[in-house]
Amino acid sequence: MTKRRRVLIWGTAVLLVVVALxxxxxxxxxxRLGAHxxxxxxxxxxxxxxxxxxxxxxxxxxxxxNVHVTIQKGGSAAGLTKVANGQVSFGMSDIFAEExxxxxxxxxxxxxxxxxxxxxxxxxxxxxRTISTTALRLIFAGNYTNxxxxxxxxxxxxxxxxxxxSGTRTSFDRQVLHGSEPKTGLEQESSAKARAMVxxxxxxxxxxxxxxxxxxxxxxxxxxxxxxxxxxVTGTWPLWAYEHLYVKGKPTVAEVQYxxxxxxxxxxxxxxxxxxxxxxxxxxxxxxxDGQLNDVRP
Numbered sequence: 419m420t421k422r423r424r425v426l427i428w429g430t431a432v433l434l435v436v437v438a439l440x441x442x443x444x445x446x447x448x449x450r451l452g453a454h455x456x457x458x459x460x461x462x463x464x465x466x467x468x469x470x471x472x473x474x475x476x477x478x479x480x481x482x483x484n485v486h487v488t489i490q491k492g493g494s495a496a497g498l499t500k501v502a503n504g505q506v507s508f509g510m511s512d513i514f515a516e517e518x519x520x521x522x523x524x525x526x527x528x529x530x531x532x533x534x535x536x537x538x539x540x541x542x543x544x545x546x547r548t549i550s551t552t553a554l555r556l557i558f559a560g561n562y563t564n565x566x567x568x569x570x571x572x573x574x575x576x577x578x579x580x581x582x583x584s585g586t587r588t589s590f591d592r593q594v595l596h597g598s599e600p601k602t603g604l605e606q607e608s609s610a611k612a613r614a615m616v617x618x619x620x621x622x623x624x625x626x627x628x629x630x631x632x633x634x635x636x637x638x639x640x641x642x643x644x645x646x647x648x649x650x651v652t653g654t655w656p657l658w659a660y661e662h663l664y665v666k667g668k669p670t671v672a673e674v675q676y677x678x679x680x681x682x683x684x685x686x687x688x689x690x691x692x693x694x695x696x697x698x699x700x701x702x703x704x705x706x707x708d709g710q711l712n713d714v715r716p
Contacts, residue, residue, distance in 0.1 A: 425614055432697060432699045433450065433553065435713050438512070438624070443497075446643030454672045455549065455703035456484050456485070456486060457484060457486070457488050457670075457672040458485075458487075459485060459486070459487045459488070459507045459508070459509055459672060459673065459676055460487075460488045460490065460491065460499070460505075460506040460507045460508070461487065461488070461489045461490065461497075461506060461507065461508040461509075461586075461663070462490040462491070462492060462496060462497045462500045462505075462506045462508070462509060462510065462588075463491070463492065463493065463496060463497015463498065463500070463501075463508075463509050463510030463511050463539055464491075464493065464494045464511055464512045464585050464661065465491045465492075465493065465496060465509040465542040465584070465608040465609065465610075465627060466512050466585065466586050466609055466627035466629070466661070467510045467511075467531070467532075467534070467661040468489060468491050468510065469629065469693060470531070470532060470629070470661065470690065470693055470695055471489060471510065471531075471680070472489055472555075473693060474679070474680055474685050474689055475487045475489065475539075476678065476685075477681050477689075482675075484685050485672060486570070487676075488576055490506070491530060491596060491608075492580065492583070493511050493581065493583035493584050493585065493587065494509075494510070494511040494513050494518070494583065494584065494585025494586075495518055495582075495584075495585070495588075496520050496583055497509035497511050497519075497664075498511050498513075498515055498518045498526075498664060499511045499520065499521065501513075501664050501665065502521045502525060502526060502575070502666060504666055505610075507665070507670075508663045508664065508665060508673070508676075509526070509663070509664040509665075510661070510662070510663060510689075511536065511585050511588055511661075511662045511663075512585025512586055512588070512590060512627075512659045512660070512662070513585040513586075513659065513662075514528070514560075514660075514707035515528065515662075516707040516708075517592075517706075517707065518587060520554070523707075525666060525667065526664045526665065526666055527664065527665045527666075527667070528662050528663075528664055529558065529658045529662065529663045529664070529665065529668070529677050529680075529681070530661070530662055530698050531660075531661045531662070531663055531680045531681065532653070532657065532660070532661040532686075532690050532695040532696060532697060532698060533574075533650065533651075533658055533659070533660055533661065533695065533696040533701055534627045534628060534629060534659055534660075534661055534689060534695055534696070535626075535627070535628030535645055535647075535655060535657065535658045535659065535700060536586060536589055536590055536593075536625055536626070536627060536657040536658060536659060537625060537626060537628050537631055537637050537638070537645040538554060538623060538624070538625045538638040538640070538657075539612075539613065539616050539620045539623070539624055539625060539626055539631070539636060539638065539672045540616065540622065540623045540635065540636050540638055541616055541617065541619060541620050541621060541635065541636070542617070542618060542635060542636050543620055544565065544570060544571065544573070544620070544621065544636065546565065546568070546570050546636070546638065547636065547638065547639060548638065548639035548640070548641075548642055549639070549640060550640070550641055551566070551594075551640055551641055553568055553657075554594055554638075554640060555594050555595055555596070555598060557575060557623060558563065558577060558579075558594060558595060558600055559595060559598045559600065559601060560577075560598065560600075560601030561577055561714050562575060565621060569575045573620055573621035574621050575605045575621055575623060576603075576604065576619050576622040576623070577601055577622075577623060577624070578603070578604045578605070578606055578612050578615050578616060578619070578622055578623070578624035579580060579600065579603060579604065579605045579606075579624070580606060580607070580609075580612060580624075580637075580664050581606070581607045581692075582605075584682075585659065586605070586609065586625070586626070586627055586659070589657070589658075589659040589691065590625050592673070592709065593656055593657050593709075594657070595715070607631035608628035609627045609629075610630060610706075611633075612624040612625070612626050613626055613632070613634060613635055614629055614634075616635050617634040617635050624637075627694075628645060628694055628695075629693055629695050630694075631694070638664055640655070640656065640657070642669070645657070645692075646698075647696055650696055651696060651700050651701050651702050651703070652702050653702070653703035653711050658673075658696075658705075660698070660705070661695065663677060663680070665677075667707070671716070681698075686698070686699050687699075691699065701714055702714055
């Protein structure tokens, strides 16, 4: 073998080694880059829960710039349907999946994030401050039609319901009407819109998430009980619901990290209370999907 041929063979071997090393480095770098591939999370559903996750997400994405979160509303029923169909990462819901027709609950995994109180509200000029459980049921069933029948002014009762897909409405109907058929009438798709309509309509009554309550409307006590955090955590105030995040099947790493953040002390001990919700860690009672109320186990 000539000296020139030996040099060529040696040079080729060196080149192959260099290529292999460079390729290995590229693969290693590619693996590290892959770990930073932008993650996309999509939430859909409850309008009552939306303000909480919107605010929490601002803080979360500031610390996780690689995560892009999209929040769609549309009501609890829509959120449960979309997550069950695999259209979104999370279904936001004020109701258990077991309460939604057309959804197979055992395909979804429930993550409770917070509790929200549900409060009857009336127009500020009405002058009604408290009502009995029975009277509230009879109003929304259509048996009472004038406030005079309840010791109030001579004004027709204008019922403003939430739309059928609303988790707040599902919870209210179950906990107040107990199977009675609700009276048909005006409907609004969100707590904010129901509040605005009650504020503008003499004789109006509706209900909303406690986190949406402000001075534009008057909250109604039930049987003299105030709709407050102290009464909700003990179950003394009867109208409340969980704010659920449902995932279909096994969550991704990004989904687990997001859920862990929402259930962390950072959110549970500060943001939730600040925004008018109640931490799941503060509850002294728990409610099952079939409506049973039990003491929280220590």
